[in-house]
């Protein structure tokens with residue numbers, strides 16, 4: 531009889547009951563529902579040293595443990611290149627050494643997923659204001675909960691002072707081969723080396739570091755190399771685009787983004803970029819590269835009277 535109650539209580543716990551496969555009701559899967567002849571109300575839940583185990587207290591002074599579903603990973607999954615001194619791992623792995631494409635299984639019946647936060651994308655993967663923007667910015671209100679994208683292990687936690695532009699940062703490595711970065715947080719709720727379940731709340735959104743307003747800067751990396759996170763998540767709808775993903779080498783190019791055809795995307799690797807020097811004008815650059823100002827504007831998403839700055843990169847074809 532009580533088992534039913536546990537299920538209800540378990541479902542009410544907010545430990546990341548999110549994502550498709552993170553189902554804490556699974557505790558009871560093999561039990562036939564029993565008819566309820568009387569009801570004893572649960573009055574409180576108490577944490578234990580184990581975050582996936584809680585104590586439920588009932589109004590008749592009885593209590594019971596409930597087990598939440600655990601991450602479907604083990605520490606042994608994370609032995610290789612477990613870098614914690616620096617934010618980025620695999621810095622010795624070159625792009626040239628990676629395969630042309632790799633098939634990644636993002637989620638299945640045993641491995642869940644969760645969109646880190648559902649919301650409007652305010653800035654995507656692109657070259658922006660003199661530097662590559664290697665992540666996706668999602669609008670939020672400071673204090674909004676941020677969730678782990680997949681089951682994983684926290685590789686790096688950095689405070690504002692130590693993370694440069696990232697502000698408060700969490701980096702999680704996942705068994706599916708990816709790493710995810712969560713930046714500008716107002717608060718961390720996990721520790722380094724902690725295992726986390728997909729959908730588990732890992733921190734609170736904020737505006738720490740190089741940020742002009744509250745948002746999550748979210749990155750996805752494979753072997754330390756970032757690519758457009760919107761290829762994986764549909765942030766406005768809070769959805770994983772597919773449970774499997776073919777990662778192609780040209781996706782690592784900053785001009786290769788979600789929404790392009792594969793041909794457009796692969797052409798980005800042949801892009802020619804001009805770095806602005808003193809005295810450069812769009813007209814002079816157009817002449818130099820045998821193109822037009824209109825074409826330059828369209829390639830770079832700028833207007834013809836745009837001020838050029840030294841060191842700025844302009845795609846010329």
Ligand SMILES: [Zn+2]
Nearest residue numbers: 665666667747
């Ligand atoms: Zn960003």
